[in-house]
Amino acid sequence: MTSGRLLLAVLGYGQVVGWGGTYFMPSILGAAQERDLGLPAGSAFAGITVMLAISGVLSPRVGVLLGRVGPRGPMVVGALLMALGLAIVAAATGAVMLFAGWVVLGVSAPLCLSEPANVALVRAGDARRRITILLLMTGMTSTAAWPALAALDGLVGWRGAVWVMAGLNLVSAGLYLRFVPGGGAGLASGAAVAAVGWNPGLRLVAVGLALGALVSNAVQIHLIALLGAQGLGAAAAVAMASLFGPVQIAARIADLMYGRRFGVFTVATFAAAIMTAGLVFPLLPGGAWTAWPFLVLFALGAGTLTVIRPQVILELAGTARFAALQGRIARWVTLATAVAPSVAAGLLSAGGPAAVLLVCVAVGIGAAWALRAARARRERVA
Numbered sequence: 001m002t003s004g005r006l007l008l009a010v011l012g013y014g015q016v017v018g019w020g021g022t023y024f025m026p027s028i029l030g031a032a033q034e035r036d037l038g039l040p041a042g043s044a045f046a047g048i049t050v051m052l053a054i055s056g057v058l059s060p061r062v063g064v065l066l067g068r069v070g071p072r073g074p075m076v077v078g079a080l081l082m083a084l085g086l087a088i089v090a091a092a093t094g095a096v097m098l099f100a101g102w103v104v105l106g107v108s109a110p111l112c113l114s115e116p117a118n119v120a121l122v123r124a125g126d127a128r129r130r131i132t133i134l135l136l137m138t139g140m141t142s143t144a145a146w147p148a149l150a151a152l153d154g155l156v157g158w159r160g161a162v163w164v165m166a167g168l169n170l171v172s173a174g175l176y177l178r179f180v181p182g183g184g185a186g187l188a189s190g191a192a193v194a195a196v197g198w199n200p201g202l203r204l205v206a207v208g209l210a211l212g213a214l215v216s217n218a219v220q221i222h223l224i225a226l227l228g229a230q231g232l233g234a235a236a237a238v239a240m241a242s243l244f245g246p247v248q249i250a251a252r253i254a255d256l257m258y259g260r261r262f263g264v265f266t267v268a269t270f271a272a273a274i275m276t277a278g279l280v281f282p283l284l285p286g287g288a289w290t291a292w293p294f295l296v297l298f299a300l301g302a303g304t305l306t307v308i309r310p311q312v313i314l315e316l317a318g319t320a321r322f323a324a325l326q327g328r329i330a331r332w333v334t335l336a337t338a339v340a341p342s343v344a345a346g347l348l349s350a351g352g353p354a355a356v357l358l359v360c361v362a363v364g365i366g367a368a369w370a371l372r373a374a375r376a377r378r379e380r381v382a
Contacts, residue, residue: 004124010179011117012137014079014172018113019138020145021086021165022105023048027142028149032158037094047089047102049338054106055113056334062110063327071120071323072182078111079173086166090159112172115330118310119323120180127319128264128311132256135307139249201374202325205316208370209309210332212272215364216302217340219279220244222348222356223295229353230282230291240295247296248303255307264311265375271308272371275301276364279357309333312371 026033030044065074085108088101110116121130152161219226223244227237255267278297281290310326317325347355 052338081108211367218344247299251303271304
C-alpha cells in the first residue's frame with residue numbers, strides 16, 4: 001500500500017514533468033522550433049491548442065475508463081504515449097511531423113495529466129487536502145520548467161531539450177506502474193459509470209467551471225500586454241506578471257488552511273466573483289495604480305478556481321462516480337482552455353485591451369452566476 005506522501009510525491013513529479021514538457025514548452029523552445037523548421041512566427045503555440053482540443057474530446061471516455069479500471073494503467077500508458085509524442089516533436093523535420101507529435105500528446109494528456117491524478121488521490125482518501133497539496137506542487141511547474149528548458153536549450157539545443165523531457169516521462173511511467181493504485185475498487189464500473197447523467201445542477205457546474213477557465217486562461221496568456229496597457233513599461237509589466245504564480249500559490253495555501261470552513265460551492269462562487277472584480281480595475285481611470293488590484297484579485301480568484309474544481313465535482317458525484325463525472329466536465333473545461341488564447345488574441349487585435357477585459361468581465365459574471373445557481377440546487381448525481 002503506497003503511503004499518501006509517497007503517492008503525492010510521485011504524482012507531483014509526473015504532473016510537473018508532463019505539463020512542463022508540453023503546455024509550457026513552446027514558451028521557451030517555440031521560437032527555435034519555428035526557425036529550425038521554417039514555420040511562421042507563433043505557429044509553435046498552435047500545438048498547445050491541438051493537444052488541449054483532442055484532450056477535451058477524449059476526456060469523457062477516459063473518465064469512464066478510469067472508473068472501470070482505476071488510474072494506474074491509464075497513467076502508465078499516458079506517460080508512455082507522452083514520451084512518444086515528445087520524441088516525434090524532437091525528431092520533427094517539418095510542420096506535419098511536429099503537429100503529429102502534438103496529436104499524440106493530445107491523446108496522452110487525458111490519460112496522465114490532472115484528472116487521472118485527482119482520481120488516484122480520491123481513491124487514497126482525504127481527497128480535498130491532498131488535491132490541494134498536489135496543485136500547490138504543480139503550481140510551480142512554470143517556475144521549474146522554464147529555466148530548465150532554457151538551460152537545456154543552451155546546452156543541447158531545442159531537440160535535445162525535448163528528448164530529455166521524453167526521457168523524464170518514461171521515468172513517470174515507471175513510477176506510476178510502481179506506486180499508483182490499480183483496479184477499480186471504490187469506483188463505479190460498467191453501466192453504473194455510463195449511467196452518470198446530466199441534471200440541471202451538473203449543467204450549471206459545467207458551464208460555471210468552463211466559463212471560469214475561459215476567463216482565467218484568456219487573461220493569463222495576455223497578462224503582460226494587459227498590464228502594459230496600464231502605463232507600465234515593458235520591464236515593469238514582465239516583473240509584475242511574474243507575481244501571478246506566487247499569488248496563485250498563496251490562494252491555494254489559503255484553501256488548504258481554511259477551505260474546510262466553507263462549502264466548496266461557496267468558495268467556487270467567491271473565486272469567480274473576485275477574479276471578475278479584478279478585471280474591472282483596468283477599465284477605471286487612474287493609470288498604473290489599477291494594475292495592482294487587477295493582478296492580485298485576478299490571480300487569487302483564478303488560483304482558487306483551479307484548486308476548487310475537483311472538489312466541486314467530488315461534492316456532486318462522491319468517490320464512486322468521481323472519475324466519470326470529472327471526465328465529462330473536463331471536456332468543456334479543456335475545450336474552453338484550448339480556445340481562450342486565440343479568442344483573446346482576436347479581441348486584443350480588434351478592440352485592444354478594453355475589449356478583452358469587457359468580454360471577460362461579462363463571461364466571468366456568467367461563471368459566478370452559474371456556480372451560485374448550482375450551489376442553490378445542490379443536486380447530487382442520482
